[in-house]
Amino acid sequence: MKTLEAKELRHMPTLLLQLSYPTSDPEYAATILRSIEELGVEALELEDTGSLRLIGKGFRNIVLVGVKGGVKVALKVRRSDYAEKSTWREAYMLGLANRVGVGPRLLGHSGPVLVMSLVKGIDLSKWLLHESYSPHEAKQTLLETARQCHMLDQAGIDHRELSDATKHVIVTEEGPVVIDFGSAAPSSHPKNLTSLMNYIYSKPLEDVRTRLGLAKMDRERLRRYKATYSREDFEALLATVGLL
Ligand SMILES: Nc1ncnc2c1ncn2[C@@H]1O[C@H](COP(=O)(O)OP(=O)(O)OP(=O)(O)O)[C@@H](O)[C@H]1O
């Protein structure tokens, strides 16, 4: 894969403008480049076409691939049309999630740019609906995702975008990773596991549930979990659905 040294971008106006998405604003692009350099990102990955490699395009950010300390990393860059340009809040929440072993590893943040470990894998929904796996493997993946949701719940961090886990859980060879703490907030009533359970028990996953032999969800067990967030109630809930 081709890369371009970050400092070279200054002399390549067309590529530089790609940093300011969707409006090509030279000033904003220059601000982003300064942040990238400040973060010690040495290079950016390029597509074969020569443009910057874009691995994600959300409503609020674009995600690029860079190199930092010789290792490939993900760069989350605020879009020019998103009001909140600072990544400070998101970095803070991701840092808290990292403390309980959840999320891509936060490697730094500066202004509109956040650097984190690059997660290589497939969206959970795509994985569940289209990949080949054994029921055991799929149950382990869901159990591990649930365990991470439980860790976030216990830490008082609400991800707030997990009911559609489609885009925010990536299944890697080492297991699932919860991404995007852009909407996460401290909460005394986090709904991470609740959201994940609602997702697992949603209509599109009906066939998957049958294939894995999951039992009907006991709503009372879920209510009990939400009242205590205890490990015992977590395990009891997962046991009744057949994930533990
Ligand atoms: N650390 C990462 N490693 C690999 N890919 C990532 C990483 N973070 C984000 N992505 C990719 O970029 C996409 C957009 O990232 P993210 O959801 O964090 O941005 P967003 O602007 O909040 O998007 P949206 O507004 O659509 O939720 C993700 O769906 C994922 O495919």
Ligand SMILES: [Mg+2]
């Ligand atoms: Mg997102």
